[in-house]
Amino acid sequence: MxxxxxxxxxxxxxxxxxxxxxxxxxxxxxxxxxxxxxxxxxxxxxxxxxxxxxxxxxxxxxxxxxxxxxxxxxxxxxxxxxxxxxxxxxxxxxxxxxxxxxxxxxxxxxxxxxxxxxxxxxxxxxxxxxxxxxxxxxxxxxxxxxxxxxxxxxxxxxxxxxxxxxxxxxxxxxxxxxxxxxxxxxxxxxxxxxxxxxxxxxxxxxxxxxxxxxxxxxxxxxxxxxAGVNSPAQLAELERAYQRRRADELLVQGVRLADPARFDVRGELVCGQDVEIDVNCVFEGSVQLGDGVRVGAHCVIANAVIEAGAVIHPFTHIEGEKAGVKVGAGALIGPFARLRPGADLGPEVHIGNFVEVKNSTLAAGAKANHLAYLGDAIVGERVNYGAGSITANYDGANKHRTVIEADVHVGSNCVLVAPVTIGAGGTVGAGSTITKDTAPGALSVARGKQVSIANWQRPVKQKKA
CATH class of the missing domain: 3.90.550.10 (Spore Coat Polysaccharide Biosynthesis Protein SpsA; Chain A)
Structure with a gap:
């Protein structure tokens, strides 16, 4: 021209x-x-x-x-x-x-x-x-x-x-x-x-x-x-036409879509070979899916890089925003997990149901399988992070960092009050609130002494006269 x-x-x-x-x-x-x-x-x-x-x-x-x-x-x-x-x-x-x-x-x-x-x-x-x-x-x-x-x-x-x-x-x-x-x-x-x-x-x-x-x-x-848009009905009709065309482009590339009619891309989606995407998934912003990635049904993924072989189980929500989210090769995420901006997960990391991760790095093989929160944390290799445990990263004015070194085991229902470091190979007993750094290899328990009162009677509701 x-x-x-x-x-x-x-x-x-x-x-x-x-x-x-x-x-x-x-x-x-x-x-x-x-x-x-x-x-x-x-x-x-x-x-x-x-x-x-x-x-x-x-x-x-x-x-x-x-x-x-x-x-x-x-x-x-x-x-x-x-x-x-x-x-x-x-x-x-x-x-x-x-x-x-x-x-x-x-x-x-x-x-x-x-x-x-x-x-x-x-x-x-x-x-x-x-x-x-x-x-x-x-x-x-x-x-x-x-x-x-x-x-x-x-x-x-x-x-x-x-x-x-x-x-x-x-x-x-x-x-x-x-x-x-x-x-x-x-x-x-x-x-x-x-x-x-x-x-x-x-x-x-x-x-x-x-x-x-x-x-x-x-x-x-x-x-x-x-086709122009003059009404909400026309906009919805054109949206489906647009999404079907995006689906057809991916199918030609070899992506397996469980149902091309139930698929939405609201940005840029780049897929490697042998990617599988189940129904009703939404991709927003810039998303990259590596070779062999599998995405379960009803996931929302925004601004993320998901490396080869990772599995995103159903109902997972990944919201990278500007900071982005990275999921390492072979990682298992969900179901019902939430990854927020700055989550950087290494290879073979497991994030299970109702676990939230924000602005945190998890090294290879780390696991948080149930009902947990990790915010502003650095988590080492092979850490096992127990159900119900949280990093208390916010003091009402500022965010603070929690460091959990390699091979640490954190028991269920623990609170790690940042800034704090859990030494390599250490164990935190269930129900503990940790406010000070712990030594490598140490067992740390911080909870009230158990008291049992024999033959205790619950209060009885008084009948009205």
């Missing part, structure tokens, strides 16, 4: 049918805002700049979108909103005449970069090129009107179309590529003499025809790529 591409994203609409205070283009699909999908796709085209036209909820929209690496992102505002042509007019001052303007919609999130590249190839830096689609029911869409020779003559909006024109099934997707120097001149000729009283961007087609310039169409058959 020998010409620069500037992308204009229309994102000014209110989205009344969403029944939401959130601007429509910020509603999320696959974990990202609708308009963010569009911006990210533009970045894959190596666009020179991306200009987002905002209007309703402009401050929210502008704060909620981000520029991918090496992409220049800017915003212009359309106030008031007087139609699609009026919207693009707001972007004209920041566009350069040496390039092609690619017009996209912020509520059409699943157009593929390859499709847009094909449209740009049709444009070739010289022609007005439209992305079109044949639809069984084209109600509500602008119709592509062609001449006797099959050439595109006009786009007629549904509300302005005659009965004969409404019978046309080829529709305009809302996506066009046009040399900017031509677009600038055509936008200056727009008027609002139509049923809506708006300035239609689609009128540039009749201007091109009037100027004797051919209008080209790139027709596709994949309706999902040009």
């Amino acid at each position: 020998s010409f620069p591409v500037d992308v204009v994203v229309m994102a000014a609409g209110k989205g009344t049918r969403m029944k939401s205070q959130r601007p429509k283009v910020l509603h999320r699909l696959g974990g990202r805002a609708l308009a963010q999908h569009v911006i990210d796709c533009a970045a894959r085209l190596s666009a020179r700049r991306v200009v987002v036209i905002t209007g309703h909820g402009a401050e929210q929209v502008e704060a909620g979108l981000a520029a991918p690496a090496a992409t220049a992102l800017s915003f212009v505002r359309q106030e008031p909103q007087l139609g699609t042509g009026h919207a693009v007019q707001q972007a004209v001052p920041v566009l350069q005449d040496d390039g092609v303007t690619l017009v996209l919609s912020g509520d059409v999130p699943l157009t593929q970069a390859a499709t847009l590249q094909a449209l740009l190839d049709v444009c070739a830096g010289q022609h007005l090129a439209l992305l079109t689609l044949d639809m069984p029911d084209p109600t509500g869409y602008g119709r592509i009107v062609r001449g006797d020779g099959g050439e595109v003559c006009a786009i007629v909006e549904h509300k302005d179309a005659s009965e004969a024109q409404r019978a046309i099934r080829e529709i305009y997707s809302g996506i066009m590529a046009v040399p900017t120097r031509l677009l600038r001149a055509w936008l200056a000729r727009l008027d609002n003499r139509n049923a809506q009283g708006e300035y239609y961007l689609t009128d540039v087609v009749k201007f091109a025809v009037a100027d004797g310039l051919a209008v080209h169409a790139h027709r596709i058959t994949d309706a999902v790529q040009v």
Whole structure:
């Protein structure tokens, strides 16, 4: 492609049918805002700049979108909103005449970069090129009107179309590529003499025809790529289509999904060979699954690296956030476990049911199998951490570190009050509250003396007179 591409994203609409205070283009699909999908796709085209036209909820929209690496992102505002042509007019001052303007919609999130590249190839830096689609029911869409020779003559909006024109099934997707120097001149000729009283961007087609310039169409058959979101029902439908496509990509790679229809990726999921994923799992942020990893049903995994051979049993919740979570090779996690940011588990670590780990490192072979909490801890190799035990890491103002050295055995229902170090090979007796460092190899017991009163009688409830 020998010409620069500037992308204009229309994102000014209110989205009344969403029944939401959130601007429509910020509603999320696959974990990202609708308009963010569009911006990210533009970045894959190596666009020179991306200009987002905002209007309703402009401050929210502008704060909620981000520029991918090496992409220049800017915003212009359309106030008031007087139609699609009026919207693009707001972007004209920041566009350069040496390039092609690619017009996209912020509520059409699943157009593929390859499709847009094909449209740009049709444009070739010289022609007005439209992305079109044949639809069984084209109600509500602008119709592509062609001449006797099959050439595109006009786009007629549904509300302005005659009965004969409404019978046309080829529709305009809302996506066009046009040399900017031509677009600038055509936008200056727009008027609002139509049923809506708006300035239609689609009128540039009749201007091109009037100027004797051919209008080209790139027709596709994949309706999902040009499907817009106008209601919660449409958003939910498009979410399932998106997730099914992600599932199909993984299946082609060899990932075993128990049911591709019950699977959600809301970010980036990278899988090695022989990965197995059971039903109703959700992956958020950046997740990497190594060779042979098995993920049980109903797990939520966010921002984590899970190494080869690890097993994540059902109902496990891994939430890495910015610090991330690492699960070592061959580790066994869950069921009903929770790994929080900063959990770094070595090879063959076992984290069992109702165990929570946060900002802690567990070395190879360490085990916490039941009903326990490890926070701000360094745990050595082969440690056995008993059921009901906790690290008391927070004094009400600051967090403190607990160090449990290699081969320590911590009995059930213990409290390790940080900062504290349990020496290598030591044992902490069940029910102990440890507040001081313990020596290597020592047995440490800190609990009240047991007292038994023989033949003790429980109080008896007095009967009312």
